[in-house]
Amino acid sequence: MQITLHNQSTLDVMLQHTGSLESIFDVAVVNDLSITDDLVPGQSLEIPTDVVKDSDILNYYTAKQVQPATAINIEFDYTEKLEGISIWAINNDFKVS
Numbered sequence: 001m002q003i004t005l006h007n008q009s010t011l012d013v014m015l016q017h018t019g020s021l022e023s024i025f026d027v028a029v030v031n032d033l034s035i036t037d038d039l040v041p042g043q044s045l046e047i048p049t050d051v052v053k054d055s056d057i058l059n060y061y062t063a064k065q066v067q068p069a070t071a072i073n074i075e076f077d078y079t080e081k082l083e084g085i086s087i088w089a090i091n092n093d094f095k096v097s
Contacts, residue, residue, distance in 0.1 A: 005078040006041040013045055016067055019058030023051035038071065 002017050010033065014024050028035045030046050039045075060066070 002045050002047055004039045004041060004043045004045065005067055005069055007069040007071045008039055008041075008067075010037065010039065012037050012068040012070055013039070013047075014056070016061055017047055017058075018051050019054035019056065019061060020052050023048075026051060037043075 002013060004013055006018075010028060011021060012022050012023060014027060024035050027033075027045065027047055030048055033045075
């Protein structure tokens with residue numbers, strides 16, 4: 001059983017604890033998750049003992065204490081009109097006379 005960290009995705013957990021993404025679907029099924037589900041910090045995931053592991057990557061992550069956390073939960077309002085000279089288009093938003 002592995003505990004997730006803040007902003008970790010299922011992919012991050014798989015890399016950190018197995019060094020491989022090959023068995024991600026097996027882990028998702030065992031945990032009744034989709035591979036794209038957001039994980040909650042502290043959430044436990046069951047990683048079966050028979051999953052495929054890449055010992056080179058796993059040993060590197062362990063030795064360097066790499067704990068990937070690539071899940072980002074930022075909400076962006078795409079309806080908001082951006083402003084500024086780097087956004088404006090000449091003769092559309094920015095008039096030249």
